[in-house]
Amino acid sequence: MSAEPSAAVTGGRLTFVVRAVDGSGRLVATGEVDRAVVDRQRFLARTADPAGDR
Numbered sequence: 001m002s003a004e005p006s007a008a009v010t011g012g013r014l015t016f017v018v019r020a021v022d023g024s025g026r027l028v029a030t031g032e033v034d035r036a037v038v039d040r041q042r043f044l045a046r047t048a049d050p051a052g053d054r
Helices: 040-048
Strands: 002-005 013-021 027-036
Touching: none
Parallel strands: none
Antiparallel strands: 002 013, 013 027
16 A cells, blocks of 8 residues: 655645555556644644633
8 A cells, every 4th residue: 555645735734545455466456535734732622621712
């Protein structure tokens, strides 16, 4: 499997193009994975008190 970041970062989101190959090197699947960039401290604070920042 391989993952390559796309050329653009859009508003705190990263998109990766992924490819999966079998044992003989033949391509068996492709797709995209989106990841969100978050502030760790803010995220952890919200998980301790989910209603605290609303």
